[in-house]
Amino acid sequence: AVVSTQSTGRKNKAFQIQIVNGEEENSAKVCSGTTGRGVTDFQDYGNNVFVDVDMSGCAFVKIPSVVISVEGSTHHWMALGTSSVYNTTPSSFRVYLKNEHAGARIDSLKDMEWNIDWVAVGFTC
Numbered sequence: 001a002v003v004s005t006q007s008t009g010r011k012n013k014a015f016q017i018q019i020v021n022g023e024e025e026n027s028a029k030v031c032s033g034t035t036g037r038g039v040t041d042f043q044d045y046g047n048n049v050f051v052d053v054d055m056s057g058c059a060f061v062k063i064p065s066v067v068i069s070v071e072g073s074t075h076h077w078m079a080l081g082t083s084s085v086y087n088t089t090p091s092s093f094r095v096y097l098k099n100e101h102a103g104a105r106i107d108s109l110k111d112m113e114w115n116i117d118w119v120a121v122g123f124t125c
Helices: 106-111
Strands: 002-006 014-018 028-034 043-045 048-054 065-071 092-097 115-123
Touching: 048 115, 065 092
Parallel strands: none
Antiparallel strands: 002 014, 028 115, 043 048, 048 092, 065 115
16 A cells, blocks of 8 residues: 655655555565573684574564664663674674673673664565
8 A cells, every 4th residue: 555645844745655465465574573582502713703693583584674672671771783784694604793891792792781672674476
């Protein structure tokens, strides 16, 4: 379904919004998940870490658009790479994190409950 609307105000602008409800052919799907507090499988990467995130349950057939956020109980605000997604495929992606101030040691990240929350939008047919 397509909804058209016009804004009112000093400048009239036309907007077209496509509402995707999954009933149309070739429709997009929104899928989200988390790697889990205290159980995220971070791997050492020099003085940094990475995690491969599985999203195979979304059943995307093409590479989706992925947005991430690092969530935790403390110090995640100091991390670098918190919105960068790498090596995206229809079923997975990777996140690299660097934390110069608090250190990026796997044991401390689990104690601080760091995890990756994500939302992906892509096609399933």
